[in-house]
Amino acid sequence: MSVRTVTVRVNGVVRTEDAWDHTTLAEHLRTGLRLTGTHVGCGTGDCGACVVLLDGEPVCSCLVLAVQADGREISTVEGVAGGGDLTRAQRALIEEHGLQCGFCTPGLVVRMAHAAGRGGSEADVLAGHLCRCTGYDGIRAALRKLSGGSGGDR
Amino acid sequence: MSGAHQHIGRPVPPRHHDRLVRGHGRFLADLRAAGVLYATLVRSPLAHARIVGFDASAARSDPRCALVLGPDDLAERTAPIPTAWRLPGQPEDRIPIAAHTARYAGQPLGIVVADTPTAAEDLAEAVRLDLDPLPPAATLADALAEHAPPIVPGAAGNEAGSIRLGSPEEDVAAAFARAELVVEREFTLPRVNPSPLEPRGVLAEYDPGTGLLTVHAGSQSPHSMRQDLCAVLGMRADRVRVIAPDIGGSFGSKVVLYPDEAMVCAAAVALGAAVRWVESRAENFDGAYQGRGQRTTARLAVGHEGRFLAFDAHILADLGAYATQAGSGPHQVTALTLQGPYHVDAAAATVTGVYTTRVPTGAYRGYGMQEAAFIRERLIEEAARELDVPALELRLRNLIRPEELPHTTHTGLTYDSGDYGAALRRAATLAERPPPSDPPWVRRGTAVVAAVEITAFAPSALLETFGIAWSGWEGVRLRINHDGTVTAYSGVIAVGQGIETSLAQIAAEGLGVPLDWVRVELGDTDTAPHSDLSAQASRALTLAGGALLIAARRLADRMRTLAAGFLGTDPDRVTQRIGSRADPSSPDAAFHGTDGARITWREVAHRGYRGWGNRKDTDRIRLEEAVDFDPPQITFAHGAHAAEVTVDVGTGRVTVTGYWAVHDSGVLVNPLIAHGQIAGGIAQGLGQALSEEARADAEGVPVTRSFREYAVPAAQDVPEDLVIEHTCTPSTAIPGGFKGLGEGGTLLPPAAVTCAVAAAVPEIAHTLTSLPLTPSRVRAALRAAGITAEGGLR
Numbered sequence: 001m002s003v004r005t006v007t008v009r010v011n012g013v014v015r016t017e018d019a020w021d022h023t024t025l026a027e028h029l030r031t032g033l034r035l036t037g038t039h040v041g042c043g044t045g046d047c048g049a050c051v052v053l054l055d056g057e058p059v060c061s062c063l064v065l066a067v068q069a070d071g072r073e074i075s076t077v078e079g080v081a082g083g084g085d086l087t088r089a090q091r092a093l094i095e096e097h098g099l100q101c102g103f104c105t106p107g108l109v110v111r112m113a114h115a116a117g118r119g120g121s122e123a124d125v126l127a128g129h130l131c132r133c134t135g136y137d138g139i140r141a142a143l144r145k146l147s148g149g150s151g152g153d154r
Numbered sequence: 155m156s157g158a159h160q161h162i163g164r165p166v167p168p169r170h171h172d173r174l175v176r177g178h179g180r181f182l183a184d185l186r187a188a189g190v191l192y193a194t195l196v197r198s199p200l201a202h203a204r205i206v207g208f209d210a211s212a213a214r215s216d217p218r219c220a221l222v223l224g225p226d227d228l229a230e231r232t233a234p235i236p237t238a239w240r241l242p243g244q245p246e247d248r249i250p251i252a253a254h255t256a257r258y259a260g261q262p263l264g265i266v267v268a269d270t271p272t273a274a275e276d277l278a279e280a281v282r283l284d285l286d287p288l289p290p291a292a293t294l295a296d297a298l299a300e301h302a303p304p305i306v307p308g309a310a311g312n313e314a315g316s317i318r319l320g321s322p323e324e325d326v327a328a329a330f331a332r333a334e335l336v337v338e339r340e341f342t343l344p345r346v347n348p349s350p351l352e353p354r355g356v357l358a359e360y361d362p363g364t365g366l367l368t369v370h371a372g373s374q375s376p377h378s379m380r381q382d383l384c385a386v387l388g389m390r391a392d393r394v395r396v397i398a399p400d401i402g403g404s405f406g407s408k409v410v411l412y413p414d415e416a417m418v419c420a421a422a423v424a425l426g427a428a429v430r431w432v433e434s435r436a437e438n439f440d441g442a443y444q445g446r447g448q449r450t451t452a453r454l455a456v457g458h459e460g461r462f463l464a465f466d467a468h469i470l471a472d473l474g475a476y477a478t479q480a481g482s483g484p485h486q487v488t489a490l491t492l493q494g495p496y497h498v499d500a501a502a503a504t505v506t507g508v509y510t511t512r513v514p515t516g517a518y519r520g521y522g523m524q525e526a527a528f529i530r531e532r533l534i535e536e537a538a539r540e541l542d543v544p545a546l547e548l549r550l551r552n553l554i555r556p557e558e559l560p561h562t563t564h565t566g567l568t569y570d571s572g573d574y575g576a577a578l579r580r581a582a583t584l585a586e587r588p589p590p591s592d593p594p595w596v597r598r599g600t601a602v603v604a605a606v607e608i609t610a611f612a613p614s615a616l617l618e619t620f621g622i623a624w625s626g627w628e629g630v631r632l633r634i635n636h637d638g639t640v641t642a643y644s645g646v647i648a649v650g651q652g653i654e655t656s657l658a659q660i661a662a663e664g665l666g667v668p669l670d671w672v673r674v675e676l677g678d679t680d681t682a683p684h685s686d687l688s689a690q691a692s693r694a695l696t697l698a699g700g701a702l703l704i705a706a707r708r709l710a711d712r713m714r715t716l717a718a719g720f721l722g723t724d725p726d727r728v729t730q731r732i733g734s735r736a737d738p739s740s741p742d743a744a745f746h747g748t749d750g751a752r753i754t755w756r757e758v759a760h761r762g763y764r765g766w767g768n769r770k771d772t773d774r775i776r777l778e779e780a781v782d783f784d785p786p787q788i789t790f791a792h793g794a795h796a797a798e799v800t801v802d803v804g805t806g807r808v809t810v811t812g813y814w815a816v817h818d819s820g821v822l823v824n825p826l827i828a829h830g831q832i833a834g835g836i837a838q839g840l841g842q843a844l845s846e847e848a849r850a851d852a853e854g855v856p857v858t859r860s861f862r863e864y865a866v867p868a869a870q871d872v873p874e875d876l877v878i879e880h881t882c883t884p885s886t887a888i889p890g891g892f893k894g895l896g897e898g899g900t901l902l903p904p905a906a907v908t909c910a911v912a913a914a915v916p917e918i919a920h921t922l923t924s925l926p927l928t929p930s931r932v933r934a935a936l937r938a939a940g941i942t943a944e945g946g947l948r
Contacts, residue, residue: 020272036184037177039402041351042435046861049351077177090175094167097830101650102174103351103402109175126869130861132351132403133650135837135899136869137876138830 006070010035011079019066025059026050028066029076037077037106041130048129051107052076058114060128077106080113089116092142100133108139112146122147161659161669162890165826168652170400179400182355182372183432190357191220193421193431194274195414196264196281197440198256201292201511201854202303205254207284208264218273221425222281223417224264228252231420232386235411238623239483241315241507246306249476251386251413256285257305257475258513259855260440262414267421267429290511292854294449294470297510305475305509312509314473314482319489320502321464321564329464329500333455337537342924343525343904345447345472345848346841347858348518349866352402353433354442356415358422367394369419372401374409374647375688378624380679382411382479383419398677404649405838406517407442409690410479414441439859444848445518447472448485448525452492452503454533460543462552465492467503467529474514482507483622484515487522487608490565494530495574495606495792496552501564511854517690519838520900523607531603531905532923535912539919545909546582546602550575553604556883569606569790571883577794577816578604584814584877585796595804595943598811599914602796603905609791609819609894610696610887611687613784627784628697629683632661632705634713634777636763638738638756640665640672642702645685646694648676651896652827653694659823660699660890664706665713666730667755671738683780692791692894695823700889701783708779717745717758719767730755789885791893793817795836797906801914804943806933808844808911814877815902820885820893828895832878835899841867843907844926917941 007016010033017032024043029035029052038061041049045060052061053075081087089112092098099105108129115125122143131139173179196208208224223231234248253263264281268274291297291305297312305312320326330336357370367389373379376396384391401408414431422429433441452467471485482505489503538545554561556573563569582602592598611617612626631643642661648654654674662669676682687693710730718725729746732755736743739756746752761767765775798812815832822828845865849858858864865871884891904925911927912919918935936942 022272030183035177036181037179039179039181039352040183041353041402042861044435044860044862047351077175081176086172086175093175094171097167097171097652097826099171099174099650100652100830100834101351101401101403102170102179103181103650105174106177109177123870130351130866130868132349132405132838132866133834134830135833135835135867135872135876137833137837137872140869140874 004067006066008069008072008074010074011076021065021067023066024062025064025066025069026061029061035076035078039103039106041103046130047104048107049104051110053110053114058111075110077109080109087113089113089146092145096138096141096145098134098138098142104129104131161663162821162823164659164824166655166659166669166824168655168827169658170648170654181352181400181402182357182370185357185370185399187357187359187428187430190428190430191267191269191425192271192274193265193267193418193429194278195262195417196266196278198259198261198263200256200285200287201259201290202288203256203285204288205256205263206286207282209282213266213277213280216277218268219277220269221267221421222264223421223424225252225254228417228420231424232416233388235382235413235416235479236385237477237479237481239480240477241482242317243315244477244481244507245309245314246476249413249478251416255307258511260513261475262417265417265421267425290854292511292850294472294508294510297508305511314477314507314509316504316506317486318502318504319486319565321500325500326464326466326502330455332457333463334458335456335537335540336453337533337540338453339533339536339923341450341452341529341532343446343448343528344925345444345512345515346518346846347439347848347864348405348407348442348445350403350405350407353435353438354408355432356418357428357430358419359428360422360426362426365393367419367423369396370399371396371415372408373398374404374649374690376647376677376679377645377684377688378686379411383416386416387420387423396679398647401647401649405519406445406521406690409517436859439864440856441513443478443514443516445515446525447515448488450529452529452533454537456537460541460548460551462496462498464498464500465530467492469503469505471505471507472510472512472515473507474510474512476514477507478514478516480517484517484522488525490567491523491526491608492530493563493565494527495554495604497554512850519835519897521691521897523605523897524839524901524904527603527605527901528905531909535601535909536920539916549578549604553578568787570787570886572790572792572818573881573883574604574792576881577792577818578602580879581794581796581814581816585798585812592800595802597801597803597914598798599910600796600798601906601909601913602794603902603909604794605792605901607692607791607793607898607901608788609692610785610789611691611693612697612788613786624686626687627782628685628701629780629782630698630701630705631683631778631780632702632709634709634759636760638759640667642672642674643682644674644676644698645682645688646676646698647689649689651831652824653689656695656823656827657698657702660702661706664703665710667732668734668736692896696789696888696892696894697783697785699823699892700785701781703889704783705779705781709777712777713758714745716762716767717753720753720758720761721745721747721751723747785887787887789887789893791817791819791895791898793898793902795902795906797910799907799910799914801911801932803936803941806929806936808907808927808932810840810873810907813873815899816879816881817895817898818881818883819895819898820883821891822880823892828880829878831895832899833876835897836876836903837867837872839900839903840872840907842925843904845928847926915941
């Protein structure tokens, strides 16, 4: 085991911190960089709560090592709206009750931010994300709202 | 003469959503703690073994190690956890923390604390366990076999006691003697993992200077966790504080103190430091209490013209390695609720608890009621098939009608209000649609099923009658602050269900003020009113909400009386007018006298706090009301679900192609939240119907330890067009007419889906008694009946 210096640009800010070579990107973000919005629900890449964008592409940050992210660009849930106005996707999730406990939500918010404007299907967005609270009903209503539908029957 | 606001019934998006979509939640693992140490549990790899040695010398000599507690250390530092709900004859009434025998794989035997999480994991692996294997008894059959190894030391066998609930024996016998048809089946409801997306976790901090233990925990019931911690650690209640941060789902799996959580707290006390433990997903599969786990022989007697005469059941309850605080509770609720919404001359059930070498079972959303619904509705569907009458007609013929309520069941439950037939007929109507033309290897079927749901499990006297060492009442404190804003305190907990929003709506309604004046404060035993059961048993909104409505109306009256004093008039000549966007000090938030005089809400509050005004010595000063509400009885919600499924007779795959739910939870405070609760409950129920089963190997070691082996529903497993409707029969027991709905969605999907499969493939209907209906299980039943994709029919 050794410690290496990892430099990433996360949500537009360059951050340099040490990381063990076995530290996952998720733990590095949470512990090293104090960005606790990224949640670890399973640690095996099954639930999608920890999804972040690595050089613009969604990855499960529990399956990436911090050292693999060295020199790369990362977007996390905290960067989606920053401290400012929520995105349409975030507003739709709120309005359509697309979350309950909110533990899985950060990964989904990042995924929806990535999907915005790309025209992917509802199934594409939801693939790889587990939600135990909503039955996906409110999330689907939010996605329908975003794609121009009414947002559902509620 | 309150403000004109209508908060109750408005679909307001929950107030906690904004910070959660920004990534600003504060879950257990997110909390900062200076100098925190990290814990890893040492767990048994074997399902049953005598612990000969726990050698931690290597771990203890490592400079990264802060503390190791093994079984002997724990025996010195902890007492067993008391239980609250026991079976007659239950041989063990305390939950061992310091174990000298491992009774399930994953059982915590000791704890290692180190300066980093990685070090704690490494050092836990360095502990050398010397285990003397004992034969496992991982199934009910194995545990009840003649030469089964006794799991509780000193007990005669593995039976954990027994209870018979319901009608007298002679009534049951007489009803079955009159029967024209008796349907009897054996049902198996497997163990399932509640699987909240956030696993369990504890951050315990002990300050030796003050002697205070502060515990942050993802607990659904901080007060009962505190009580149990006091018993385990021998500490005074005023020295233990439990705080629930944001909780990433719970579903019943976080309602009681677990031994591993107690070990973390014991370690913090021993060290005089802060210790954090965050459960891994595999640990959650191994060690969090599982739901269900029941094998039941049940029969239905049907008389002339399809009239139901009696239900009778014998429930074998898989309690696991020890009986948890509520022990056989869920299974007793199965017995209590077997009768459901139907008339019968007799209904009774026996519950026999059985110890097995698996992780204990406990509360899971639906709590015995889902099992009862599955057993009952399957028996009815089978009776309809044997009688060759439509199942819907048979159900409608036997339902308790609204004009017959209140109605007391054979297990002594008094249904307060509802219209069971309306829900059933509506669900059936919703599900009517022309069948599409399916390929020859696809069969399609629909079924409609019904249930009555215990919500607001209370009053306290009822729990006392059942010998359950908990209370059922719920208290609130509601305060108008000196600036006119409002703070509500309740002992119920937010677990994502949005209760803080619903409670704010109720308080705002009762006070006649805008919603955003009200803050709801939950989760801290130092400030929250006592609550034993807190956010479980579909009770938070009904009981805390009912109490809050009473408190808000009292405070509203006091404000008007104060205002009248300042305006020099009578309270009944004062009108409260508050604009929907007003703040407490604005002119459009005021009390008006008849002469044009007015005083703002804030001014009334502020003067009230000074103790000014024409006050009698006996008048209360502080603008705060504490209300304890213990309802006269349980209030019963109800619902009906319809499922349409297709069965691919080649693969055995069952697909839910349509799902319709009609619920009655009385007056809905927030329809958006209500819809979300039902939808989420349906998804969990569909998971149980089709894919979820916590399995172990022949040695009793869990094999479902990740979301790959254990399939919780993904988006594609839940129909896109769930239809959820609500009817409204107000509760007669709860102020505001509220009924609970946290569990309702979960009760019926296994019954609805299984009955729909039976309708699709009647040739295998009699075999559809075990869940989940995985492709391999359905395919085996199809093959046994001679049905193949090629042959279509036999």
